[in-house]
Amino acid sequence: MNNSWIVLPILFQLVSAVVLLLTWGNIKIQKIVSILLSAIGLGIGIWLFLLIYNHGIQVTQSGNWPAPFGITFVADTFGSTMVLLASIAGFSVSIFAAGSMSRARLRFGFFPLLHFLIMGLQGAFLTGDIFNLYVWFEVIIISSFVLITIGGKKAQLEGAIKYVALNLLASIFFLIGIAFLYGLTGSLNMADLATKVQEIDNKGLINVTASLFLVAFGIKSAVFPLYFWLPASYHTPPAAVGAIFGGLLTKVGVYAMVRTFTLIFAGDVFLSLILSVMAALTILSGALGAMYHRHLGKIFGYLIICHIGFMMAGVGMMTELAIVGTVFYLVHDIIVKTNLFMVSGLILKINGTQDIKELGGMYKSKPLLSLLMAIPLFSLVGIPPLSGFWAKLFFIKGGLESKEYFLIAFIILGSFLTLWVIAKVWSEVFWKDAVNLPKKSKGIFFHELSSTGKWVLVLPVIFLSIISLYIGFGAEHIVSLSQRIASELMNPASYIETVLSQKTIEP
Amino acid sequence: MIFAVISGFILAALVPLFSSFARNLIPKIYPFLPLGIFIYLGTCFSQVTQNAPMHWSYNWVPSFGVNLDFRLDGLALLFGMLITGIGTLVFFYSSYYLKEDKYLDRFYGYLSMFMAAMLGLVLSDNLISLFVFWELTSISSFFLIGYKNDDPSSRKSALMALGITGFGGLVLLAGLIWIGFVGGSYSIIELVNSSELIKSHEAYPWIIGLLFIGAFTKSAQFPFHFWLPGAMKAPTPVSTYLHSATMVKAGIYLLARFTPVLGGTDSWNWTLILVGGITMLYAAAHSLFRTDLKSILAYSTISALGILVFLLGVGTEDALLAAGIFILTHALYKATLFLITGIIDHETGTREVTSLGGLQKVMKPVALAGYLAALSSAGVPLFLGFISKEIMYESTFHFSNWAIILTASIVLTKVFLFVAGFWVGIKPFTGNLPQEHAKAKMPSPLLWIPPVFLAGLCVLFGVFPGILDAFMQTVFNSMSPEGEVIHLALWHGLNWVLVLSLLTLGLGFALYKFLKPSQSLKGKLAPFDKFAPIELMERIGITFQSFAGSWTGFFQNGYLRNYVISILIFLTVLAGYRLYDGVDIHLDWSQISDITPSEFLVVVLMVTSIFFALITKTRTGVIVALGIIGLANCLFFLYYSAPDLAMTQFSIDTLTVLLFMLVLFQLPKNRSFSTRKLRVRDGALSLMFGVLISILALEVFEAPSYTEVSEYYAENAYLLAKGKNVVNVILVDFRGIDTLVETVVLVIAAMGVFSLLKLNLNPFNKE
Secondary structure: OHHHHHHHHHHHHHHHHHHHHHOOHHHHHHHHHHHHHHHHHHHHHHHHHHHHHHOOOOEEEEHHHHOOOOOOEOOOOOOOOOOHHHHHHHHHHHHHHHHHOOOOHHOOOHHHHHHHHHHHHHHHEEEHHHHHHHHHHHHHHHHHHHHHOOOOHHHHHHHHHHHHHHHHHHHHHHHHHHHHHHHHOOEEEEHHHHHHHHHOOHHHHHHHHHHHHHHHHHHOOOOOOOOOOOHHOOOOOOOHHHHHHHHHHHHHHHHHHHHHHOOOOOHHHHHHHHHHHHHHHHHHHHHHHHHHHOHHHHHHHHHHHHHHHHHHHHHHHOOOOHHHHHHHHHHHHHHHHHHHHHHHHHHHHOOOOOOOOOOOHHHHHOOHHHHHHHHHHHHHHOOOOOHHHHHHHHHHHHHOOOOOOHHHHHHHHHHHHHHHHHHHHHHHHHHOOOOOOOEEEEEEHHHHHHHHHHHHHHHHHHHHHEEEEHHHHHHHHHHHHHHHHHHHHOOOOOHHHHHHHHOOOOO | OHHHHHHHHHHHHHHHHHHHOOOOOHHHHHHHHHHHHHHHHHHHHHHHHHOOOOOEEEEEEEHHOEEEEEEHHHHHHHHHHHHHHHHHHHHHHHHHOOOOOOOOOHHHHHHHHHHHHHHHHHEEOOOOHHHHHHHHHHHHHHHHHOOOOOOHHHHHHHHHHHHHHHHHHHHHHHHHHHHHHHHOOOOOHHHHHHHHHHHHHHHHHHHHHHHHHHHHOOOOEEEEEEEEHHHHOOOHHHHHHHHHHHHHHHHHHHHHHHHHHHHOOOOHHHHHHHHHHHHHHHHHHOOOOOHHHHHHHHHHHHHHHHHHHHHHHOHHHHHHHHHHHHHHHHHHHHHHHHHHHHHHHHHHOOOOHHHHHOOHHHOOHHHHHHHHHHHHEEEEEEEEHHHHHHHHHHHHOOOOOOHHHHHHHHHHHHHHHHHHHHHHHHHHOOOOHHHHHOOOOOOOHHHHHHHHEEEEEEEHHHHHHOOOOHHHHHHHHOOOOOOOOOOOOOOOOOHHHHHHHHHHHHHHHHHHHHHHOOHHHHHHHHHHHHOHHHHHHHHHHHHHHHHHHHHHHHHHOOOHHHHHHHHHHHHHHHHHHHHHHOOOOOOOOHHOOOOOOHHHHHHHHHHHHHHHHOOOOOHHHHHHHHHHHHHHHHHHHHOOOOOOHHHHHHHHHHHHHHHHHHHHOOOOOOOOOOHHHHHHHHHHHHHHHHHHHHHHHHHHHOOOOOOOOHHHHHHHHHHHHOOOHHHHHHHHHHHHHHHHHHHHHHHHHHHHHHHHHHHHOOOOOOO
């Protein structure tokens, strides 16, 4: 169905960013405006999701040039779900940032950048054009790069260099891949590519191109052995930036991987095998890294890698059942990881450190906050019936179905080590008595804040925790949503047909 | 029924809300929760014992076949009544035992959550919901063991218990899904019908292996048993409830539940006999080397769990019946012993059996409970323990060729347990009362009534076993659906079993008289400590931790260039292999058009600057050289009539150079990091990658292509888009969105440059 309103999430974020640029330097107004606009953005996300959920896939051709000649925007269930999740994360982070970021950083355009970043994500989720996807990736990279560097601290810059260098490398591979695809098919429209790639005889070249995409998206989604940028950079920026990164940046790589490998490069068995092996080692590397480190930001960073491995395992199995698992996990992970980085920011705000050896005594001093923080922590572990649990059912059953037993073993190992790491964090940070809390903080301590200031920090955590609880207890809704998405992904005929149906241009 | 299960969770969740204003009311109100459910289960009793299991079903995640299907049959009822019955006593007991505690409200929260989870576990007919509750018991156990969280050893024990049971749980999950996958259903009752199908399936050994690991870790079987003694760090009511009467029996429950589905094969029976046998002997012997009352109880509990696994392994009708009765017997006497240990600890401040004695002078009812429980544990006639022991011996005595060995090992275990039971239940109360404990006094009735009540049941059921007939029949039928009609009796006739029974009592009493618990005895075990599973497990843990360090350090080594190299190697190998594997390489130079002089010039410019970038020693030099390459690209765009593109490239390139400069200035001065060898390696790698991409580009260039899109652009650029330059039209119309977004990229980059220039939160300044 044709509906040009589906680009609204993108446009709205663009307008928001511009509005915020106009109020440059006026932090008070920016805070309020950003939160307000994010709330409206969330509303738009909900609207789009419901629209697609009730009326099916919607398409618009930019400039009214028929596909595959112009740039197509497509909102299918997968895309609109991702848009909604990004809006939720954006909304929470906007509030959290208003409470936690230092004035200096806010003065230099944090809020417009946040909205530019969200715009990039929304664009990536809604575009139906492979080169346009690349362009959205550029927006994401550049805005996240600037977000990392705002403040210009030495550690930040060091992390930023690695971040941007490796991500640009990924972009180059992506671009080369696009060039090859264009050379082979003469098209950039993903639906069109899907049909044309199937018709090409020279499968060898397509397969090589697919490996370029694998590496490009593999870097973005931080898969073994390509994940280096993530541990190097995620713990350096302030918590609000970490939250949006942890929640969404790697996931957009997973999204792109799932999208291209189900639509364009479907049925490549060798690729699935490589992905499975990479997934297993990703799980291992992430879990080991999380075990090794004692800085909360680094621990959570490595856990992101570990859980990216879960999602990749689903992609590697490439059965509909496994993709259900991947999609479910994606939904869970975006919410919970955003929340975790905010939690780690909150812990820093309260105690002045993020080193678990120094931290302690939170359960005694802040019992209710501790219980609140337990929700994302144990959701992440996947203590049933919390949100991290359900996807594993699909991964294990999917692994049995495709007889990839080693992946099941690694998923169990990864889950176990996650459990272990989080239990250790709980024991060290919440149970143990504080060892060596700094007397002076670099910023303002939590207890020095006004009660509004406190609530601004706590509310987004509560908000996301409630969503996590909903994903866990109302798992049926998310499972049926994921099943619908997986079924659409594995049978892309209707996607392709909807995009390409409108061949002639109306004057 | 769902309300019965969920109410515990609801009450647990309400604790944080209540605690601000009604914190003192919680211990007074919450004990009525298990009591209420116990009464409710009691109302179901008559229907269930008439062999008519009750069902309740609630949809949860039907898309994966996960539903809350509760099924109350004999086995579930037995466990349900233990959970809520002993639960009631423990809830009341704790309200006095932990009266002084600051965080008693939390304690009740965890305890309610545990009770609900345990209840859900035994009621679930659905494999996945069973697992959900299974994990919830582990996690509530974690919180309860670590309840005294100031104590490092408490925390360590909690982590260890969670580590072992959590690991087992995940393995179990795989096993359960596998059963469902092979058997085509997640309902246990439906799986009974496909029992033969599963047993003959090739995955059967894997399935039972995974299931066993789950059950053994939870029920503390050798070599996973060591978390249980550690778990005794929890307050005594918790040990009574979780780590003796209910949670640790979850593994037993699981095995019993799956006996009709998976049992009856050699691999099933012999694994259980072996593991159960080792556990019961090992732990029973160990209990004699302990002097702390709770440690003795911990090991005797492990041993009792071993006996249960062993009996399920023997698997004959007698054995299953014995297991059913022993679950009840053990829960009654062991809970009593734990509760009186708690009282002793509470009143005297010590649990060292060596320094205790004569307490019957000051706390008669407690002593009475201790005596009765110890006698039941020993299996003296007129106690429930006697009846279960008789049937146990009966079952092993008639077990094929191995009867003698099996019977001997269970007799030996029973002898050891006799002593352990006497040490806890009798020794502290008899003999002389030491001076320092003379002030010990009779505790509150809330403390002593629960053990006396339980001990009374040991006698009641022992004297009139007939009242259990109907109940045990249904329990038995849950494990053995076509089982015979049973009848429990005190007198089984004069036979070998009776002789063995008397022999056990005689030997046990002799050993009790001869062997005194002492520290030196404990010391004798020390040399073997390094072979103990706990030591091995800790060493594995340490090795694994250091492995984690080296693995992480190896890959995440801090050098950007290593990261780039790893990625390039990965891509080169992957793409190279696929190229080699699937593409016929033939290059046809004739298709390529001639090179114009200007193109040649630009290429020379590019190549020169690349080499300059490689050779130069300064960062600025490198950046400038790279900038030139970017500008040279602009020239290419100009030649191919794309001035807009050239402009964009020009601005982006300039900005990037600026950004890089700013960031790089913050970094330490450039030094030469690489040796000659490394440079050669890097050079070779770059060359390989470059060649690979070039070959690919040429191959792609030669491959036949669709021209639909480009022809459309050429035809319609003027007619429909009203533009003469096709490239321009593509940029601003056909693909105008790309251009728009790239403009945004420029804006963002400009913001970055601005903030880098202006804002400098130097690490040495305060933020």
